[in-house]
Amino acid sequence: MARVYNFSAGPATMPVPVLEEIKEELLDYKGSGMSVMEMSHRSKVFQTILEEAEQDLRDLMNIPDNYKVLFIQGGATLQFAMLPINLKKNGVFDYIVTGQWSKKAAEEAKKFGKVNIVATSKDKNFSYIPDCSDLPIDDDADYVYICENETVHGTTFQTLPNTKGKILVSDQSSMFLSKPVNVSDYGVIYGGVQKNVGPAGLAIVIIREDLINENLDESVPTYLRYDIHAKNDSLYNTPNCWAIYVCGKVFKYLKSIGGLEKMAEINKEKAKILYDFLDESKLFKGTVDPSVRSLMNVPFITGSDEKDADVVAKTKAAGFENLKGHKSVGGLRASIYNAMPKEGVEALVEFLKKYEKENA
């Protein structure tokens, strides 16, 4: 068995020790005589898996007691609709648009109310984060929305926007569990787990309890109601049990290596190796404002589409997978999530250095 270095933006690489445990338990989970895939979601053995997953996440993120943790199918895409539907009071939603994902979220929200784009970095192809210290927040805004790390464009908010007292909603999909965050700063944090945690098919929604509306319009589909998921502890219907199990393993793994403080340290160190190289290179350069560089998604270009394609092909041949950049940015993108080992980043930089030398 030869594992590759997988730089996919999501679904993405996972910790090998977690995969090995899963493999070991595949036909018989801890003496239950069955696979987790075969377990009734109402059985005691699965209940324990679910409860431990939630508790470990609470420990990792230091989630206050007045926040609910929900495990919901449909990915971030379904959340783009569930958020405005469930948080709607005045029907006014303020969005900060800093890339593809916040743009998509804002477009979906228009179905359910008035959307104000209170700031955007669209003018420079989303290569920076606008100053969000004094935005024209609507007095009636039900919330202010950000995508805190833009997967495609490779930017991260360094400080949270000043929402002028309004609720902050943050899509953390591509930075989920990459560093400590102060949950109390947010009304809702959510993320699709398939980038930085586990297998696709699950979004985790961390929502302040008082924001869960039980008096939604009768016409809202039951599955789209946070209050239904909350009241039933994510077991209103059969959840994505497998993804919850795998994410639970990743949570335990992160605790075992020292939690999110340690993870943030490792992530900074890994990203620095790549960014330092890009800053020194005469061939490759990063595409975003250095002050808001993502520690997770690193887009870079040579300046020539032909050369970009050549690098992608040669890295692939050398065992570095999924380095092709998103079509809206071009070039290359290395997603170096939690589970990407430092050795993977070092090997990539080594390879790119060699390529640069040979193609000087």
Added chain:
Amino acid sequence: MARVYNFSAGPATMPVPVLEEIKEELLDYKGSGMSVMEMSHRSKVFQTILEEAEQDLRDLMNIPDNYKVLFIQGGATLQFAMLPINLKKNGVFDYIVTGQWSKKAAEEAKKFGKVNIVATSKDKNFSYIPDCSDLPIDDDADYVYICENETVHGTTFQTLPNTKGKILVSDQSSMFLSKPVNVSDYGVIYGGVQKNVGPAGLAIVIIREDLINENLDESVPTYLRYDIHAKNDSLYNTPNCWAIYVCGKVFKYLKSIGGLEKMAEINKEKAKILYDFLDESKLFKGTVDPSVRSLMNVPFITGSDEKDADVVAKTKAAGFENLKGHKSVGGLRASIYNAMPKEGVEALVEFLKKYEKENA
């Protein structure tokens, strides 16, 4: 490793050869150097998994070319809403209510239009299937809805209702792939896969192309639109890749053992062993009209709640899991899906016979 006989109603037992293959491929799928959980859903390797899964399902069910196959998250619960939302023309929906699941579906549909209950077996706790040969189908009905096999109550439609020309929509969750069906008889067949196929978190929707409405109201959440899933071949957003992969393996397995004709034969044989015992037993008896007995879900009782509980406890101690009946029926329920081996049913009957003798 000791495997139990798992009679869970869902998530449920899976074929051991499939689980073994998955285990083998867990860290390195066919030389890709990664787990299926880590693969970009846009990568060639995953595209092949998705395409083969669809093709194998088409082969197994003999799905005509004018039907689309969609892989959607959210389970049958989300379909309860998506069906009326997407099939709405006149806003009139006719439901046949034969148990818990068709009842839930009908309740959800009320959010989106007028629901007529055109037949029901509620008067006898859903223990039979009403005569559906001449129902008061509404002239304006957008469709007629059935749950073809009721998981909780253990009944199956033996003949399809006369819909008087209206579209038939069938929830086949707990009988999906248990026998051949004539897809052309239906407008939509759908099922949550976690009962008779694979892991939870995926519904498969087989829909006649002309029923896919592209002119839905702007206010419909994007994720809830069949046209969006259809246009994007189930890749509008990241799907439940893992469940698609596992279901694909089950499809190949079913083909390898002789397809749905063979599966139906095996299922009949297995169910007969259990029903023959129940018909002969002086202690245990089935709870439904023998003419509509499910081959998948077999509820039975002793007539004493105390004795029922004792049997459940003793079977569990003997390695037969999840035999407790649903609270609305009581007693016991053996779900004997495709993957339950004949030996499991035989062993259970043996055990029940012994129990009966010892407690005569």
